[in-house]
Amino acid sequence: MKCCNVLSHSLERVVKPNVAYLRECGLRDCDIAKLCVRRLRLITANLQCLQAMVGCAENIGIPRHTGMFKHALHCVAFLSEEEIAARVEHLKNTFRWTDAEVGMAVSRAPMVLNRTKESLQRSSEFRISEVGLEPAYIAQRPFIFCFSLEGRLKPRYYVVKFLKANGLLKRDPSYSAVLKETEKAFRKKFICHHKEAAQHLKEDYDAACKGEVLSNFRFA
Incomplete structure (x- = not known):
């Protein structure tokens, strides 16, 4: 066609x-x-x-x-100029960005303009309310919008949170560094390396990547 x-x-x-x-x-x-x-x-x-x-x-x-x-x-x-302006304003309000911050985010990752209001709201609630990221931090690293919230961001965040809660990490890795790791590298560094101390971590992570309930992570 x-x-x-x-x-x-x-x-x-x-x-x-x-x-x-x-x-x-x-x-x-x-x-x-x-x-x-x-x-x-x-x-x-x-x-x-x-x-x-x-x-x-x-x-x-x-x-x-x-x-x-x-x-x-x-x-x-x-998209008309009016539609683009409306989407930029929505981004600004959702992520509590200043004019400069929303401009930075859009210029570095224009795909955020195509995200639905619902997905942006979920993203904001997780990154700002749960993870505790500052709006400016997100604006400076909009590449994180390229990753799936349910399939990558949440599972990896909860793995690192689990390891930190149980004293299994010598260093506190940055949020962006964790996201940038390839799947193979992430599994090797944060899951396989701790397979003896956290025997259920692999299966819990796999379940989380499939969208299953994250309470499966066994926190100390």
Whole structure:
């Protein structure tokens, strides 16, 4: 169906000018191809509309010719300036960010603009209310929004909390460092290393990753 939609537009008057313009913005052909898989209308919209989308991407603090630009364009495509402003305001209120902090977060991780209000609320409640992170800390590290709250953030947090509560960690690792660990590295460092002292930790972690009740973690 997508292919048919492309074929219904003029190759010379619509598709080629749009592709050429995206190249002028610094996007490689592979970037354009990936974008069009998810946002086909980027190459079938009229050029003025596409230029407006590029303007919106730049207005959230991400210049063209940067690595993040293609992600920004994907996130703001077909959103009006009013819709973007409303989403930015919602982020600001939900995470208690200042204007500077919300600007920093959006410019570093534009995908937060596409998160639902419900997921953002859950994220805020967990990170700020339960973990105790400061709003500024989150704004400076918005990459954490790339990870699943239920499948990664919560299970890893509760593993580290369990280990700390039982005196099994010599050092208190930073929240962001724990999240950045690959799954293999995390398991080796925080689970396998403690398999004798915490025999049920692996099965509890596996259960938590599947969304099962986190009370399975046996705190001392």
